[in-house]
Amino acid sequence: MNSTIFSVILLLVLNALELVVGQVQTRPYSCVLPSACRDSGNIIDPRILSPNGGIFPSAGVSSGVGSTGPGTGPPGNFPGSGNPVVSIVTPGQQQTDCPAGYVRCTNVICGTPTVQPSPQDGFATPNAFPWQAFLRNNNNLNFRNGYAGGGVLIDQYHVLTAAHKITNLTSISVSLGVYNTSFVNTQTSQVQQAWIHSNYNQTYLKNDVAILRLATPVNLGGNVLPICLPQAGRSFIGSPSSSCIVSGWGQTSFQTNDAPTQTLKQVHVPIVTNQQCTTSYNNVLGSVNTAAYLDFPNEICAGGQAQQDACTQDGGSPLVCADSGTQYTLAGLVLWGKNCGQAGVYGVYLNVPQYANWIQCVVQCIQNTQNCNSCPAYRFL
Incomplete structure (x- = not known):
């Protein structure tokens, strides 16, 4: 068979397989550590269901594995003496395709790291992002x-x-x-x-x-x-630097091509008004270029503090803001800037709520x- 024809046939087969397999094979649940799942509203699972579908009154709950003495269970449709039959779960019966220690989950907790980000800028804390x-x-x-x-x-x-x-x-x-x-x-x-x-x-x-x-x-x-993804149309403008953090492995300065840095970095940045950003870039780029490049409300601006900024090769990295307590929501993605970490010059980010x-x-x-x-x-x- 001609090699070109074979290549075309192979490509068609692969594309067909992807249509059948690649797109439609979506697992309807996630494999998560139990602490990352909110499927159940119960803190504990009370093991008091009876074999006939009833619930033992508290006075009649079996006092322990193998407890079969008189009066330890309510009357009803029970084998033998009417007392509850205690069974140990047979190993291997609860099968799942999740790795050991992970459970199936349909309502995954978002934006809540097991370790909170440090209030200090610099290297990030492990597991904080x-x-x-x-x-x-x-x-x-x-x-x-x-x-x-x-x-x-x-x-x-x-x-x-x-x-x-x-x-x-x-x-x-x-x-x-x-x-x-x-x-x-x-x-x-x-x-x-x-x-x-x-x-x-x-x-x-x-x-x-x-x-x-x-x-x-x-x-x-x-x-x-x-x-966590934001609601469509939400505004993060005015969020203080104490609330919002950008993280990434980009360059440590505009002149230093050292990306990816060995360790993940973080910096707190305030999200400023569109007018503040426009005024700044009018001074840096001129009004014509500023009007061509800035795209409000599809973009937002953050930073403006000396040496506190995302930088070259951070593109695509997240800007997140704390909502309440320990949960964070995605506010932006690093897009562009002028130099890095210049006082009064802002980093420009995709305004994620506009694209929700x-x-x-x-x-x-x-x-x-x-x-x-x-x-x-x-x-x-």
């Missing part, structure tokens, strides 16, 4: 671990990132649970599909957003957890529950 994703160029894994940029986990199958981080890549994988580049206790999955906003403008980085579909779902809990409906639409499109043409989005990989 369990949603942070490390994007890798599979064609160049031997150079700086293939680092291609940052992203953020939104569920067991999907990672949100900036479109400009992936448009020059042909094969991508995502590592999660990464704290430093030793990649100890991490999970890596190949990217099966990549979807980009149809109105993405590569010149001005407008609608600069993409969703990556992982070929295999990640297990959740500990150092790998999804971030788009994110939901694309995820449903990938899972074949939504018409992809309505998103709008196109498949890049």
Whole structure:
């Protein structure tokens, strides 16, 4: 058979298999550590159900395994003497495809790390940003671990990132649970599909957003957890630096090409008004360029403090804000700036609430529950 014809047939077969297998195989539950699941509202599981479907009154509950004395159980449809029969669960009967220690869960806790971020800027605390994703160029894994940029986990199958981080890549994988580049206790999955906003403008980085579909779902809990997504239209403008944090492995300065840094970093930044950001960039870029590049309300600006900023190669990394107590919500994705850490000059971020409906639409499109043409989005990989 002609090799070209064979290649075409193989491609058609692979595409057909993906339509049958790749898109529709969506696990209806997540595998999570029990502490990361809110499926049950009960703190404990009271083991007082009787074999005939009734519930023992408290006075008649069996006092322990093997307790069969008179009066230890209520009358009813019981084998033998009418007392409850105590059975030990047979090993192997509760089968699951989740790894040992993980349970099936349909309501995963989001945005709540097991360790809270440090109030100090600099190196992040281990496990404080369990949603942070490390994007890798599979064609160049031997150079700086293939680092291609940052992203953020939104569920067991999907990672949100900036479109400009992936448009020059042909094969991508995502590592999660990464704290430093030793990649100890991490999970890596190949990217099966990549979807980009149809109105993405590569010149001005407008609608600069993409969703990556992982070929295999990640297990959740500990150092790998999804971030909470915001409600559509929510405003984070005015959020103080004490509430909002950007994290990533980008360069330590504009002149120093040291990304990815060995250890994940963090910095607290305030989210400023659109007018403050416009005024600043008018001074830096001029009014014509500022009008061309800034895209409100689809973008927000944060930072403006000397040496406290995201930097080159942080693109796609998350800006999160504390809602209440220990839970964080995704406010932005790192897009662009002018230099890094200059006083009075702000970093520009994707305004995630403006894309909340788009994110939901694309995820449903990938899972074949939504018409992809309505998103709008196109498949890049």
